[in-house]
Structure formats: structure tokens, C-alpha cells
Amino acid sequence: MIELINVTKKFGSFTAVDNISLTVPKGEFFGFLGPNGAGKTTTIKMMAGLFTPTAGTIKLCGFDTATQPNEAKMRTSYVPDQPFLYDKLTGREFMYFMGGLYKMEKKLIQERVEMMIEHFEIGDWVDKRTEDYSQGMRQRTTIAAALIHEPEIIIIDEPMVGLDPRSAKIVRETLKRKSEEGVVVFMSTHSLPVAEELCDRIGIINKGRLVFVGTQSDLAAYKTRYDGKFESVFLELTK
Amino acid sequence: MALLLHILRYKFLSFFKTTFDLRAVSLVRGIGSLIVFGGFGLVAYVASYELTLFIMEKTRIGLFLYHRFISMMLFVFFMAVNMGNIIVSYATLYRSAEVIFFFTKPVTFTQIFLLKFLDNFLYSSTTLFLVAFMVLLGYGTYFGYPWYSFLGILLCVLVPFMFLSACLAVLVLMSVMKVASQWGFRKILVLIGSVYASLVFLFFRFTNPIRLVNQVSQYYPEVDQYFSQFDPGFLSYLPNNWVADVLFFFAKGEWEMALPFAATLLAVTAGMFGLVLFVAHRFYYRSWLVTFEVQASSNSVEAGRRMKLFDFRKNSLLPPQLEAVVKKDYFQFFREPSQWIHLLLMLVLVIVFVLSIRNLNLGLRITNVQALTYLVLYAFGVFLSCSLALRFVFPAISLEGKSFWSQLSAPLDVWKLFLLKFVISLFFILTLAVLVAVASNLPFVRLTERRPLLMYFGLYSAFWVSVALVALNLGFGGYFSNFQEKNPIRLASSQGATLTFLVSLIYLVTLIVVVSAPLLKYFESLFLFLPFDFRMIVVPGTIFGMISTAIIGFSVMIGLRSLQRDF
Numbered sequence: 001m002i003e004l005i006n007v008t009k010k011f012g013s014f015t016a017v018d019n020i021s022l023t024v025p026k027g028e029f030f031g032f033l034g035p036n037g038a039g040k041t042t043t044i045k046m047m048a049g050l051f052t053p054t055a056g057t058i059k060l061c062g063f064d065t066a067t068q069p070n071e072a073k074m075r076t077s078y079v080p081d082q083p084f085l086y087d088k089l090t091g092r093e094f095m096y097f098m099g100g101l102y103k104m105e106k107k108l109i110q111e112r113v114e115m116m117i118e119h120f121e122i123g124d125w126v127d128k129r130t131e132d133y134s135q136g137m138r139q140r141t142t143i144a145a146a147l148i149h150e151p152e153i154i155i156i157d158e159p160m161v162g163l164d165p166r167s168a169k170i171v172r173e174t175l176k177r178k179s180e181e182g183v184v185v186f187m188s189t190h191s192l193p194v195a196e197e198l199c200d201r202i203g204i205i206n207k208g209r210l211v212f213v214g215t216q217s218d219l220a221a222y223k224t225r226y227d228g229k230f231e232s233v234f235l236e237l238t239k
Numbered sequence: 240m241a242l243l244l245h246i247l248r249y250k251f252l253s254f255f256k257t258t259f260d261l262r263a264v265s266l267v268r269g270i271g272s273l274i275v276f277g278g279f280g281l282v283a284y285v286a287s288y289e290l291t292l293f294i295m296e297k298t299r300i301g302l303f304l305y306h307r308f309i310s311m312m313l314f315v316f317f318m319a320v321n322m323g324n325i326i327v328s329y330a331t332l333y334r335s336a337e338v339i340f341f342f343t344k345p346v347t348f349t350q351i352f353l354l355k356f357l358d359n360f361l362y363s364s365t366t367l368f369l370v371a372f373m374v375l376l377g378y379g380t381y382f383g384y385p386w387y388s389f390l391g392i393l394l395c396v397l398v399p400f401m402f403l404s405a406c407l408a409v410l411v412l413m414s415v416m417k418v419a420s421q422w423g424f425r426k427i428l429v430l431i432g433s434v435y436a437s438l439v440f441l442f443f444r445f446t447n448p449i450r451l452v453n454q455v456s457q458y459y460p461e462v463d464q465y466f467s468q469f470d471p472g473f474l475s476y477l478p479n480n481w482v483a484d485v486l487f488f489f490a491k492g493e494w495e496m497a498l499p500f501a502a503t504l505l506a507v508t509a510g511m512f513g514l515v516l517f518v519a520h521r522f523y524y525r526s527w528l529v530t531f532e533v534q535a536s537s538n539s540v541e542a543g544r545r546m547k548l549f550d551f552r553k554n555s556l557l558p559p560q561l562e563a564v565v566k567k568d569y570f571q572f573f574r575e576p577s578q579w580i581h582l583l584l585m586l587v588l589v590i591v592f593v594l595s596i597r598n599l600n601l602g603l604r605i606t607n608v609q610a611l612t613y614l615v616l617y618a619f620g621v622f623l624s625c626s627l628a629l630r631f632v633f634p635a636i637s638l639e640g641k642s643f644w645s646q647l648s649a650p651l652d653v654w655k656l657f658l659l660k661f662v663i664s665l666f667f668i669l670t671l672a673v674l675v676a677v678a679s680n681l682p683f684v685r686l687t688e689r690r691p692l693l694m695y696f697g698l699y700s701a702f703w704v705s706v707a708l709v710a711l712n713l714g715f716g717g718y719f720s721n722f723q724e725k726n727p728i729r730l731a732s733s734q735g736a737t738l739t740f741l742v743s744l745i746y747l748v749t750l751i752v753v754v755s756a757p758l759l760k761y762f763e764s765l766f767l768f769l770p771f772d773f774r775m776i777v778v779p780g781t782i783f784g785m786i787s788t789a790i791i792g793f794s795v796m797i798g799l800r801s802l803q804r805d806f
Binding site: 087096 | 534538539540541543544551552554555558559560562563564566567570571574575640641642644645646647648649650651652725803805806
């Protein structure tokens with residue numbers, strides 16, 4: 001489970017995330033939306049341990065990311081918005097590398113890597129160095145590597161960028177199935193249809209503040225105030 | 240031409256906007272850099288002046304020998320600039336994203352080549368110019384050069400000298416790229432490496448400094464004459480000798496005698512630049528295409544599937560996290576040509592140096608000469624460690640690049656990561672430092688009739704210097720980290736790297752100052768049969784350890800803090 005308690009992040013005088021509080025329970029698929037520069041990636045980076053919050057507390061599976069970062073990270077998986085991979089490693093080597101970082105046994109890594117290669121259909125090029133990969137190939141490899149250690153929480157930033165329709169379908173289905181298995185999925189996206197299709201609950205952030213948090217039924221009720229479209233609700237809330 | 244100027248204008252704008260940033264943090268950093276650069280300039284000036292004074296008035300080896308030693312140092316400098324340029328040019332001319340951008344625009348290949356070549360030369364040589372100019376200033380002040388001659392020598396002698404080396408480097412590089420597709424990239428590189436190593440070896444074999452000293456000493460005290468009759472014939476065709484002769488005649492006050500050498504250097508440099516442009520016009524684009532063939536042939540699925548040394552699939556005795564990071568670093572390093580080629584070249588140079596000096600016949604039992612020889616060899620050893628650490632340790636954190644998210648978001652303590660990089664780097668730097676220390680101390684152990692004191696000192700020093708330099712370069716490399724830059728050579732010649740190198744050199748000068756007095760006393764005790772108080776070793780040894788410990792502590796602290804910054 002994810003808990004954000006009065007989390008704030010400032011860069012000098014600029015407040016990127018302003019006193020956010022949020023709880024995402026086990027097995028929930030949470031969609032995190034907002035316009036460019038609203039604070040989505042900053043929030044996600046704080047959860048992943050890449051940024052230190054200026055104030056507030058973040059707990060992942062009950063572990064405070066400030067005081068017990070390794071316990072929290074051990075149960076979490078982060079997929080960045082840009083799928084940067086070590087360009088001299090092959091996709092397979094990158095997955096082994098990630099498995100090692102999460103202290104997995106070699107035999108288990110081997111089994112999971114084979115499983116991921118088959119599931120994400122990356123066998124044709126997984127043994128080439130990633131320097132020659134396209135954006136979609138990188139994205140699929142990053143997501144596959146993130147799932148190697150079977151995390152309890154998946155924090156994923158813009159997963160559909162650069163994916164072809166088939167790959168996007170695989171990723172959507174994988175994330176949905178993980179959530180049904182009890183994994184928390186915290187996904188940031190710009191795609192309103194994807195959020196509507198996949199998420200149990202949606203949060204909208206604008207100028208660093210959470211301006212909407214609600215379930216699909218809350219959203220449906222909200223939509224009736226406008227023209228019945230999610231897009232209109234989103235545009236109104238982020239004006 | 241208008242197009243070239245248009246591009247240059249925006250390149251300068253970009254440079255000035257990033258260099259002269261007026262934010263408070265940048266200003267503080269800029270002032271800090273200015274103080275360190277200024278301090279270093281001053282140290283270089285004073286060291287050069289004092290060294291010239293010492294050589295001319297204490298050792299009294301005379302003008303000719305002094306300038307022949309300068310010529311030898313310039314030869315090594317020329318080769319170092321040349322090899323550095325080959326590797327940097329490969330990255331800037333063949334692997335740069337900017338080149339691909341220009342290829343899609345109406346800019347000719349020759350113009351692109353010229354832009355990248357000049358960019359490369361200016362970027363990698365700025366610090367060398369600063370150092371060279373301050374050394375020249377110190378040296379020239381001793382000989383009473385007129386003020387205007389400093390600028391003249393810098394612009395008409397030193398700059399063309401380095402430019403000639405850079406021109407030769409790109410010619411070699413384009414030739415390598417041209418034939419690489421037929422002969423194989425690795426074979427060509429091994430061949431080039433062997434040729435360079437042989438050149439350095441043969442140069443010192445034929446110039447033979449000891450023989451020259453003996454020949455010139457016969458004319459003592461008339462040792463300021465121009466003894467070119469003792470030079471091997473090939474020396475008059477080498478640019479390092481032209482520069483040394485210009486300096487020699489200026490020092491003698493016979494500047495009109497210096498003009499032919501300066502004119503030769505300028506003419507050869509201009510001719511070489513013309514040749515470079517001609518070759519680039521004919522072959523640059525074609526050789527650029529070769530890089531794709533080379534890359535494609537080295538990155539196939541079949542090659543990736545083959546089981547390799549340190550393969551991730553193999554079991555290991557190391558804990559999983561350690562194994563993952565070590566193997567990742569290994570592949571990232573040895574699959575990047577600019578890394579392993581540079582390492583190979585430096586190793587070849589170290590081996591040539593070790594082979595050349597291990598049987599050095601010191602001959603003369605003159606205290607000042609032997610103390611100076613020892614200090615020069617010692618300084619070279621430390622300087623080598625400084626260069627290796629700067630080139631391979633400083634960029635280590637930055638080279639994690641944007642992919643660093645994978646480690647920072649994993650359950651891995653940053654201090655473990657820092658420690659791991661520290662230990663790997665230390666193993667490599669310390670091994671070479673010990674090798675050089677043993678080789679450079681062997682002739683002195685023979686000279687001192689098997690007294691091992693100098694060898695112990697060499698090993699003690701190698702340990703402290705290696706630990707301090709690794710800590711310094713790793714710590715400062717983290718503080719000045721640039722995760723955007725993928726090119727290790729550009730990282731190692733960035734502003735932060737230059738500052739780190741200057742701090743390393745200040746450390747080197749401090750060490751020399753600390754050890755020079757007891758060293759002189761030790762040689763006096765040997766040759767003049769004077770008593771030697773061993774406490775004279777303990778005090779500088781302790782100071783040595785304390786300075787190194789302070790550097791290690793400070794560097795580790797800032798390095799660890801830098802890894803905890805927002806990514």
C-alpha cells in the first residue's frame with residue numbers, strides 16, 4: 001500500500017508538489033493525471049527514492065522511504081517516463097542486472113527472464129545491445145525488467161509512450177492482471193481513455209496540488225455536470 | 240563561409256550562456272574555479288621559475304642539455320596530445336549526435352569536419368594552453384625574455400605545436416576508419432598502438448640522455464654552446480626539437496637564430512592542416528559510414544547469445560548486488576571503444592616507461608643530479624597516477640548516465656555503490672602505481688648498493704597517492720557529475736575535471752616539496768659519507784599521510800553527498 005502524508009517538494013522558491021496526501025490500498029490501480037509540469041513526475045520520483053521530499057512522509061508497504069528506504073524499495077518497482085537503459089548491455093543482461101540489484105537468486109532470475117521474454121515478445125532482439133533499440137523496444141525491456149522481482153507496488157510513469165498498439169495492449173493487460181493479483185499499480189498518464197479503461201481510482205494534480213481524487217463512479221457523477229466526457233472534466237479541473 | 244560563421248556564432252552563444260551563468264550557485268562555483276585556476280597558474284609559474292633556477296645554477300648542466308631535456312618532455316607531450324586527440328576525435332567526429340544533425344542540413348561534410356575538429360581541439364586543449372603559458376612565463380622570466388615574446392612564443396610556437404599534433408591525430412584516425420572495414424577495427428588499433436609504443440621506445444633509445452650528458456660534460460664549463468653535432472640525425476625533423484631550439488636561442492638572446500625553427504614549425508603546421516582538410520574532403524563522410532558497419536558487426540544477436548567471460552548467466556561467488564554492479568561496469572567499460580582503447584594506449588606507455596627506466600644507468604654520483612633525477616621520476620609516477628585517475632575514475636559516476644535510475648531506485652545503499660567504485664578504481668590505479676614505483680626505484684636501489692629505503696618510500700608513497708587520487712577523482716567526479724554527457728573523454732576534460740586535475744597537481748607539488756629536502760640529505764649522506772638522521776623520513780612521511788588523509792576524507796564526504804542529491 002502507498003501512503004503520501006502532507007508531501008511537499010520545492011526547488012528553490014518553486015513549489016512543484018504542494019502538501020499532497022493520498023492513500024492507495026493493496027490491489028488498487030491508481031491513475032495519476034495532470035497537465036505538463038503539474039508535478040506528476042516529481043511525485044513519482046519522490047516515491048521511487050530519486051527525489052527527497054522537502055516535507056512530509058511517504059510510506060510504501062508500511063515502510064517510510066526516508067528512514068527505511070531499502071525495505072520500501074525492495075517491495076517496489078519503478079518504471080521511468082524515459083526508458084533509459086545501459087546502452088552497452090543487452091536487454092537480457094539488463095534484466096539479469098535488475099534481478100541482481102533486488103538480491104534475487106540466479107536460478108530464479110533465469111526463470112523470470114525467460115518468462116518475461118516470452119510474455120513481452122522480445123526474444124528476437126533481447127540479445128542485442130540496447131544502444132540499437134527503438135523507443136518501444138526500450139520501453140518493453142524496462143517494464144519487463146521492472147517486473148522481474150515480482151514487486152508489491154508498481155510505480156510507472158507514462159508507460160504507453162512510444163509503444164505500438166500490440167505492445168501497448170500487452171502492457172495494459174499485464175498491469176491490469178498485476179493489480180487483480182493484489183499489486184498496487186500507481187500509473188501516471190496523459191491518456192484519458194487509458195486511465196478510464198484501467199484505473200480503479202483517478203487522481204488529478206494541477207500546479208502541485210491534488211484537485212480531484214475519486215473512483216470511476218465518482219468520476220461518472222462528475223462528468224454529468226459537464227458534457228459527459230472525461231476530457232471536459234479534466235480540462236475544467238486543470239484550467 | 241557565411242554558414243560556417245552562422246553556426247560558430249550559435250556555438251559561441253551557447254558556450255557563453257552556459258559558462259557565464261549569473262545564478263548565485265554558478266557564481267560561487269565560478270569564483271571558486273577562478274581561485275583554483277589562478278592558484279594553479281601561480282604554482283606552475285613559480286615551479287617553472289624555481290626549477291629553471293635550480294637546474295641552471297645548482298646542477299649547472301648548461302643551456303643545451305636543459306633544452307634537450309625540454310625537447311624530450313615536449314616529445315612525450317606531443318605524443319600524449321596526439322593520442323588524446325585520436326580518441327577524442329573518434330567520439331566527436333564519428334559518434335556525436337551533433338554530426339548526425341548537421342548531416343541532415345545543407346552543410347558540407349568538410350564544413351562539418353572543420354567545425355568538429357576545431358571544437359575538439361579548443362575544448363580539449365584550453366587547460367593545456369593555460370599550463371603551458373604559465374610554465375613558459377616562469378621559464379622565460381628566469382632568462383629575462385622581453386614581455387612581448389611570451390605571447391609570440393605562445394601563438395607562433397606552442398599553439399602550432401599542439402595544433403600539428405591534433406592534425407596528425409585526425410589524419411591517423413581517418414586512415415584507421417578508412418581501412419577498418421577491410422582489415423578489422425581491432426587489428427588496426429593494435430597495429431597503431433604498437434607503432435606508437437615503438438616510436439616512444441626508439442626515441443628514447445636513440446636520444447640516449449645519459450650519453451648526451453657525458454658528451455656535453457666533456458666541454459664543462461662551456462656547456463651553453465649549441466651542441467647539435469651530438470644530436471641523432473632524425474631529431475632535426477621533429478617538431479619538439481624545433482620548439483626546444485626556439486626556446487634555446489631565445490634563452491641565449493639570439494632570437495634571429497630562433498626564427499628558422501619557428502618558421503619551419505608554422506609552415507609544416509599550415510601544410511599539415513591543408514592536408515587534413517583535403518583528406519577530410521575526400522574521405523570524412525565515407526569513413527563516417529564505416530562506423531555503422533563496425534557497430535553493426537559488433538552488435539549482433541548471435542554475438543549477444545554467446546556465453547562470455549563474466550556473463551550475467553554464469554554463477555558467481557559475489558553477493559547478487561555486487562555481482563550485478565561489477566558485471567555491468569565491466570561490460571559498459573570493455574564494450575566502449577573509447578574506454579578500452581585509451582586504457583590500452585596508456586598501459587602500453589606505462590610498460591614502455593617501466594622497461595626504459597628499470598635498467599637506467601645513473602652513473603654519476605653527484606648529489607644534486609641524482610636527487611633531481613629521482614624527483615623527476617617520482618613526479619612522473621605521481622603525474623601518471625593523476626592522469627589515469629582523471630581519465631578513468633573522474634567520469635565513473637557521470638557515466639552511469641540517465642540509466643542511474645535503475646540503481647538509485649533499487650534497494651542498494653549509495654555508500655556501497657561508492658565503495659565498490661572506489662575499490663575497483665583503487666585496484667587498477669594502485670597496481671600501476673606500485674609497478675611504476677618499483678621500476679623507478681630499482682636503479683636507485685642499485686645506485687645505493689642495495690639499500691632499500693628509497694624502495695620503501697616509493698611503495699609507501701604509491702599507496703597514499705593512489706588512495707588519495709582515487710578518492711579525489713571519485714568524490715569530485717560525483718560532485719561535478721553530468722549525467723547528460725556520455726563521452727568519457729569530454730567528461731575528463733570538463734571544467735570540473737580540470738579543477739580536479741589542478742587540485743591533484745597541487746597535491747603533487749606539495750608532495751615534492753615535502754620529500755625534496757630529506758631526499759637531498761639522503762643522497763648527501765650516501766655520496767659525501769655524511770650521517771643521515773632517520774627522523775628526517777618520519778616527519779615528511781607523517782605529513783604525507785596527513786595531507787593524503789585530509790584529501791581522502793573531504794573527497795569521500797562530498798562524493799557520498801553527491802549521490803544523495805535529487806536525480
